[in-house]
Amino acid sequence: MIILHGEYSISLVILSVVISCCAAYTALSMNQRIQQNSFFHKSFWLLMSSVAMGLGIWSMHFVGMSAFMLPVNMNYDLSLTVISVFPAVFASYLASYFAGRPSFSHWSKAVAGLIMGLGISSMHYIGMAAMKMEASFKYRPWIFLTSVVIAVGVSYAALFVFSALQKYMGDHLIKLLTSILMGLAITSMHYTGMSAVVFYTETPLRTHLHQMNQMDITLLTTVVVIGVSLLLLISGLTSLLDRYVEHRLHFFDALTLLPNQRQLEQDLNSVKSARSLAIVHIHNVEKWISMHGYTFGDMIIKAIGEVIQSMKPASSQIYRIEENRFAVVEAHDSGETLKKTMERTLAHFKKPLPIENHRLAIEMVCSLSHTSSNDNRELLSNAMAVLQHPLTRYNHEIIEYNPEIHTYSYERQIVQDIGKAISEHELFLVYQPQVDSKSLKAAGVEALLRWLHPRFGPISPGVFIPILEENGKIFDVTDWVIEEVCRQISKWRQESFAVGHVSINIPGAYVTSSRLLKLIHDNLSAYRIETRYIELEITETSVIEDIENAITAIARFRELGLSVALDDFGTGLSSLSYLKQMPISTIKIDKSFVDGVPVSEKDSAVLDAIITLCYSLNLNVVIEGVETAGQMEFINSMKEAPLIQGYYFSRPLKSGELVAWYAERGPEPAR
DSSP states (O other): OEEEOOEEOHHHHHHHHHHHHHHHHHHHHHHHHHTSOOSSOHHHHHHHHHHHHHHHHHHHHHHHHHHEEBSSOEEEOHHHHHHTHHHHHHHHHHHHHHHTSSOOOHHHHHHHHHHHHHHHHHHHHHHHHTEEESSEEEEOHHHHHHHHHHHHHHHHHHHHHHHHSGGGTTSHHHHHHHHHHHHHHHHHHHHHHHHTEEEEESSOOSSOTTOOBOOOOHHHHHHHHHHHHHHHHHHHHHHHHHHHHHHHHHHBOTTTOOBOHHHHHHHHHHOSOOOEEEEEEEEOHHHHHHHHOHHHHHHHHHHHHHHHHHHSOTTEEEEEEETTEEEEEESSSOSHHHHHHHHHHHHHTTSOEEETTEEEOOEEEEEEEEOSSSOTHHHHHHHHHHHHSTTOOOSSOEEEOOHHHHSSOHHHHHHHHHHHHHHTTOEEEEEEEEEETTTOOEEEEEEEEEEEETTTEEEOHHHHHHHHHHTTOHHHHHHHHHHHHHHHHHHHHHTTOOOOEEEEEOOGGGTTOHHHHHHHHHHHHHTTOOGGGEEEEEEHHHHHTTHHHHHHHHHHHHHHTOEEEEEEETSSSOHHHHHTTSOOSEEEEOGGGTTTTTTOHHHHHHHHHHHHHHHHTTOEEEEEOOOSHHHHHHHHTSSSOOEEESTTTOOOBOHHHHHHHHHHHOBOOOO
8 A cells, every 4th residue: 555645736725715715705795785775685695695605615625626736647526526516505505594694693603603514524525525536545534523623613703703793894804804714714624624635545656656746627617717707797797786776766766767856965965067946846746646546646746747857958957856846957057048947837737737537737836046156055945945935825836036035934933923923812713604595594603713913914824724733833722712712602692692603613633632622611611601602613634534533522522512513524535434423413515516516517416415415414514615696596496405604695704794794684593
């Protein structure tokens, strides 16, 4: 028996270490993608990481094998060589899977290290079995076991280091050092395993003992190079695709494919030549969505975006910055070109917009801001200030930023002044009569809030009430209204003026408050007023948001003896489904159902059907917004006798004016 001694090619040994470290670095990079949001599923990156690591370990092994030279001819068995790659990939997959779990305990690390170590060892020794040469070999048992222990130990150590430093893998230096550590650990197992092998022959060699031969691995090297190159290419392309998808998701609108608000802000910060900015605000998109669904709403937005895109100047860029807003940035012109373009665009939308079988009247406004400085951020803030101003109306107008108007915080001033308005009698009530459609006698009134501001003059309730609601001040104002109504009713009774009932509007969130019930009870007691004189008006949309508690609250009002009216009937989402559940006494039909009467047969039929339905449910009916003789004649032709409220009979009146108006007609007995 002749013992054979081999030698190593230092250059190939170094190459095997480099391959191992590069494989570890590639695997760590891909594994890092598992922890991030990606266009590709986490399983894809897990598989790529495992293949990179397994293929790297496998390549390192055969390069290391080719570095070993013996005085015999050496070759390899192709089938076993291919089989040997699978344990390495499988071991890498399991290790990456366990390492990526949120709770990765020491026991989990130990199991994963054992699996990975056994996988590496299996790959190594299957690869050794694939060697074909004119010699035999045996393993030294203790060194063999030592190599397996080293494989398990270094695998555990590598997993421990990787899991401990995983959150720092974004740092390229730490990732590089970790890769070198893992590469050295893997190659140490390989060369320990090689030292466990004893090569021998029992027959004389045909070559001299000093003539060293290397394994011919030309085909194997070609396959490895192609495989690693494809892996790196796929990894690079998928990373680029991932970044592109991420960029599109972050900086572009999915519906219109236009740049979004992030891109707008980025462009305004980076481009120094922006001169003008227009923002088109589309009003009441929610109304169309509630009627026809979100797909229909998307069609509206997309159609509007296409029109703006087709009409904008070539030097401008369009963005969709919010659900119902588009922005147009003019980079070169001083602003006159953009203004004229937006005037043409908004004039186009004064005509009905055709969407499927519908022709929609779109309400919108355009704010316009200009700058002569290099600070483009003021363009966006100034344009938004125009849209946020409470006096802005959606009548297809172009409103240019005016620092004297739009820099002042109108909303903040309204909130600050409301307390003073109550104490100094700037707030006051007017009363709009409700008239019986058959007898034409007044049956009651609705109390409406007004504000005469010392600086701004008369402020519309449509302006200041939403501001007070958003800032939590509306409850205090409602308390004042309730007390003022009770005080006025008490005064009228002392003067023997029979006004009938007085309707008071209650904001949505206040309906279910126990504070409201107590306040009403206390004021009725303090002013010695019977509950039949008070009617509470609640809006349909407000009670739908908290229907169960609203039903309970309405029942308590009814138990107290109060009349409860459902205001703006038909403008909510689920009118009929909730109508039978709520213990209300009165329905107020919204003005939108009256506007087309009697010219539109459809509108007339709908109004007739609603009134018939309400009376079949033993509900009183008040029709709001009656303004013409034709509307009144149509309502009077019905067999039912609803109450009428609108300018046909009277505008809202102050207390003294109301008394005079009532004197002309005479009151109807209370319902």
